[in-house]
Amino acid sequence: MKRAGFTTIWLPVALLLPQLMIIAIFFYWPAGWAVQSSFYLQDPFGFGSTFVGLENYTDLGSNSEYLRIAWFTVIYTCLVTFFSLAIALLLAVKADKVIRSARTYRTLLMWVYAIAPPVAGFMGIMFFDQRTGPITDAFQVFGWDYKLGVNYTDTATAMVIAAVWKQIPVNFIFFLSGLQSIPRSVNEAAIIDNRSSTSRFWQVTFPLLAPTTFFLLIINITYALFDTFGIIDTLLKGEPGNNPMTLVYKVYLDGFRGNDLGGSSAQSVILMVLVLILTVFQFRLIERRIHYT
Amino acid sequence: MAVVKLNAVGKTYPNGFEAVKPSSFTIADGEFVVLVGPSGCGKSTLLRMVAGLEEITAGTLNIGDREVNDVDPADRDIAMVFQNYALYPHMTVRKNIGYGLKNRGTTADTIEAKVQEAAKMLNLTELLDRKPSQLSGGQRQRVAMGRAVVRDPSLFLFDEPLSNLDAKLRNQMRIEIKALQRRLGVTSIYVTHDQVEAMTMADRIIVLNSGEIEQIGTPAEIYHSPASTFVASFMGAPPMNLIEARVEEGEIRVNGGASIGPAGRCPSGPIQLGVRPEDVELGGAGQTPFDISIVEELGAHRLLHGHLGGQPFTVHVGKEVAAAPGTTQIHLKPEALRLFDSQTGKAM
Numbered sequence: 001m002k003r004a005g006f007t008t009i010w011l012p013v014a015l016l017l018p019q020l021m022i023i024a025i026f027f028y029w030p031a032g033w034a035v036q037s038s039f040y041l042q043d044p045f046g047f048g049s050t051f052v053g054l055e056n057y058t059d060l061g062s063n064s065e066y067l068r069i070a071w072f073t074v075i076y077t078c079l080v081t082f083f084s085l086a087i088a089l090l091l092a093v094k095a096d097k098v099i100r101s102a103r104t105y106r107t108l109l110m111w112v113y114a115i116a117p118p119v120a121g122f123m124g125i126m127f128f129d130q131r132t133g134p135i136t137d138a139f140q141v142f143g144w145d146y147k148l149g150v151n152y153t154d155t156a157t158a159m160v161i162a163a164v165w166k167q168i169p170v171n172f173i174f175f176l177s178g179l180q181s182i183p184r185s186v187n188e189a190a191i192i193d194n195r196s197s198t199s200r201f202w203q204v205t206f207p208l209l210a211p212t213t214f215f216l217l218i219i220n221i222t223y224a225l226f227d228t229f230g231i232i233d234t235l236l237k238g239e240p241g242n243n244p245m246t247l248v249y250k251v252y253l254d255g256f257r258g259n260d261l262g263g264s265s266a267q268s269v270i271l272m273v274l275v276l277i278l279t280v281f282q283f284r285l286i287e288r289r290i291h292y293t
Numbered sequence: 294m295a296v297v298k299l300n301a302v303g304k305t306y307p308n309g310f311e312a313v314k315p316s317s318f319t320i321a322d323g324e325f326v327v328l329v330g331p332s333g334c335g336k337s338t339l340l341r342m343v344a345g346l347e348e349i350t351a352g353t354l355n356i357g358d359r360e361v362n363d364v365d366p367a368d369r370d371i372a373m374v375f376q377n378y379a380l381y382p383h384m385t386v387r388k389n390i391g392y393g394l395k396n397r398g399t400t401a402d403t404i405e406a407k408v409q410e411a412a413k414m415l416n417l418t419e420l421l422d423r424k425p426s427q428l429s430g431g432q433r434q435r436v437a438m439g440r441a442v443v444r445d446p447s448l449f450l451f452d453e454p455l456s457n458l459d460a461k462l463r464n465q466m467r468i469e470i471k472a473l474q475r476r477l478g479v480t481s482i483y484v485t486h487d488q489v490e491a492m493t494m495a496d497r498i499i500v501l502n503s504g505e506i507e508q509i510g511t512p513a514e515i516y517h518s519p520a521s522t523f524v525a526s527f528m529g530a531p532p533m534n535l536i537e538a539r540v541e542e543g544e545i546r547v548n549g550g551a552s553i554g555p556a557g558r559c560p561s562g563p564i565q566l567g568v569r570p571e572d573v574e575l576g577g578a579g580q581t582p583f584d585i586s587i588v589e590e591l592g593a594h595r596l597l598h599g600h601l602g603g604q605p606f607t608v609h610v611g612k613e614v615a616a617a618p619g620t621t622q623i624h625l626k627p628e629a630l631r632l633f634d635s636q637t638g639k640a641m
Binding site: 188189194204208 | 344345346365366367368371372373375376377378379380381382383392393396440
């Protein structure tokens with residue numbers, strides 16, 4: 001194979017520069033700042049800062065509220081990821097089998113994708129509102145005295161539902177295209193080999209969807225950890241109080257509401273490391289079991 | 294092993310398109326039947342209806358002594374080999390072959406024994422632990438065969454299984470499949486658009502055209518006595534020569550020329566005359582002028598392309614017959630002449 005090459009070093013550098021600058025300005029520089037300021041205690045009014053070493057980190061380790069939020073984040077991420085993947089997969093499998101007006105169904109299922117997270121959060125509020133929300137009324141019928149923004153579990157439920165609802169279309173699109181890329185004859189061979197459509201799904205279809213699922217798993221964990229910020233912010237209406245929140249929201253809260261830039265920076269550094277570990281773990285452990293055709 | 298009986302089986306899609314017109318035929322136990330026809334003729338649809346992958350909208354289908362119209366594909370006791378092999382890419386060759394047995398509740402020991410047996414039969418023993426992506430086209434094809442063989446079905450279905458292979462491998466696999474089918478004695482239906490495959494493999498050929506059966510017969514019958522101009526031009530390479538001619542006073546004439554041969558009981562009027570390229574002799578008693586324009590040298594024989602009475606005509610001669618472009622006299626063997634209705638194209 002002929003290898004194309006550049007005659008001077010400057011052209012490739014010039015071509016790479018815009019991308020590198022974006023990464024540098026929006027990731028490395030703030031990340032560096034976060035690491036640096038996590039070792040300082042900032043004056044709330046911005047008059048100076050004191051070097052405190054690792055104190056910001058050790059404080060977090062003994063802060064029961066922080067640990068509680070961390071634990072909530074884990075559960076929240078698991079629930080959002082699991083339900084948004086599972087429901088989207090179910091919908092995709094069903095939509096894949098629809099013959100008449102398939103396009104209409106698919107478009108309807110993808111629509112929610114166009115909704116911005118804060119709007120999703122706002123719609124969550126409307127649905128779960130204590131006085132006028134239809135879902136609240138529905139819960140009441142079953143004897144659940146649902147109180148959004150007051151009861152910890154109730155608020156968490158709304159958060160999970162809104163976040164899942166918002167994420168289903170993305171997963172749906174990917175699952176559907178994944179399903180459609182499975183050769184028809186492979187499915188037909190399975191039909192002849194196996195009577196049960198359920199076991200066919202788990203033994204043939206699902207393993208062939210694994211690359212899609214793995215990709216979506218990473219996307220969804222990232223979504224639940226970070227991108228649900230808008231939904232949480234809208235649902236909490238700026239009144240965090242005793243309500244559930246994720247680590248990312250806590251970073252924002254401590255840094256910009258509590259003016260504790262040092263502590264907030266330490267939290268975001270922890271998050272960064274966490275994502276790093278998670279990604280390495282996913283690629284090392286899970287990807288190895290995936291079959292790419 | 295089973296007799297397969299189709300009774301007016303047809304397929305009409307919800308949009309009204311009739312892919313297969315009601316067709317009836319019976320396949321004897323252990324017989325190898327080839328469905329052949331151009332693409333879109335309904336041969337694959339017919340096969341898929343037998344497999345149960347396509348719903349039968351008219352008629353009844355029997356495999357063995359059961360009517361299977363509403364029987365699940367997995368319960369029809371069939372095995373199918375697909376055009377693109379349709380192997381499960383995430384399973385090893387061993388699991389690919391054993392998957393059907395596993396789902397029938399066969400014990401692990403029996404599966405292993407049967408897989409080993411099938412693998413030995415198909416020279417796959419060394420490849421059992423590989424994934425399909427690590428195999429060549431021919432090997433994949435053999436795994437697909439193994440998957441069919443191991444189930445010990447009463448009916449094999451082949452959907453253009455060789456069309457993804459190169460010419461050399463195709464010839465080899467053709468013989469292997471035929472030999473395997475002979476050895477196992479399993480009733481088989483084989484779909485192809487390749488008339489050479491049809492001729493060489495079939496016990497009986499069914500020629501389909503636009504969803505309709507044109508002719509059913511042994512390869513020799515189909516070749517020598519085509520039921521219509523369609524069959525005549527589809528089967529054989531080069532195809533049968535078809536030229537416009539007239540029957541006048543019991544003699545066949547082209548463009549008012551000399552008599553080519555007796556027309557038997559055929560009434561006077563326009564006809565289509567069919568004659569295989571090899572049923573023509575150069576020179577000798579010939580009195581029909583043939584304008585040779587191109588001589589195709591094929592080693593063992595020669596093909597002479599040209600015109601007879603202004604219509605395209607091809608003659609097949611042995612390598613010992615010298616030929617050069619120009620006009621020559623030819624003789625059409627009278628017993629090899631086939632007459633077709635000039636309107637319907639049916640044999641007369």
